[in-house]
Amino acid sequence: MNTTGLKIEFLADHPHWVETLASWHHAEWAHLFDEWTLEIARIELADHATRHSVPTTLVLHEGGQLLGSVSLVIEDAPELQGEGSPWLASLYVLPSARGRGHGSRLVHAAVNLAAKQGVECLYLFTPDQAAFYERLGWTRRMRTRLHGNDVTLMDIALPMANAA
C-alpha cells in the first residue's frame, strides 16, 4: 500500500484529537477497568497531550484523519503493577482502517520510543490479541484474570543499543 501520507506523531502535537480518542478508548475498554469513566479517559489523554515522554500517546493519521493510537504508561491495570513497568497500552486502530499494518506500525513506534527513552523491558496485557503481539516479537509470560476477563501478560526486551 502507499504509505506516503501516513504519520505517527505525539498526541501532544495534535491535542484536538483528545476527545475523539477518549471516546474510542472508553467504548473499547471500559469493561476491563473499575470506575474508568469517559471523563477519566479524557483527563488521562489530556495529560498525555502535555508531554513527549512516558506517560504519553502517539497518534497515527493520514490526510488529516485520525486512524489510531498507542500509549506508553507507567501503570495500566493496578492489579498487574507488580509485574513490571512501563506498559504499552491502548493500542487502537479505527475499525475501517484495520488489516493494513497500522496496528503493527503503532506497536513498532511505541517500542522504538521506549527504547530511545532508555526502557529495557516493556509490558502489556491483552484479552485477545496475544498472537498479534507475538508476531511482533513479544513473549507471553502468563495468563491471569482481570475483572472477570482472561488476559495474557506479555513483555519485550528492548536492546540497550537502541537507547539514545
Ligand SMILES: CC(C)(COP(=O)(O)OP(=O)(O)OC[C@H]1O[C@@H](n2cnc3c(N)ncnc32)[C@H](O)[C@@H]1OP(=O)(O)O)[C@@H](O)C(=O)NCCC(=O)NCCS
Ligand atoms: C489489534 C489491532 C490494533 C490491530 O490493528 P491492525 O491495524 O488491524 O493490525 P495490522 O494490520 O498491523 O495487523 C498485522 C497483522 O497481524 C494480523 N493480525 C491482526 N490481529 C491478529 C490476531 N489477533 N492474531 C494474529 N494475527 C493478527 C493481521 O491479519 C495482519 O496480518 P498480515 O500482515 O499478514 O496482513 C486492531 O484490531 C484494534 O484496534 N482492535 C481493537 C482494540 C484492540 O484489541 N487493541 C489491542 C489491545 S491489547
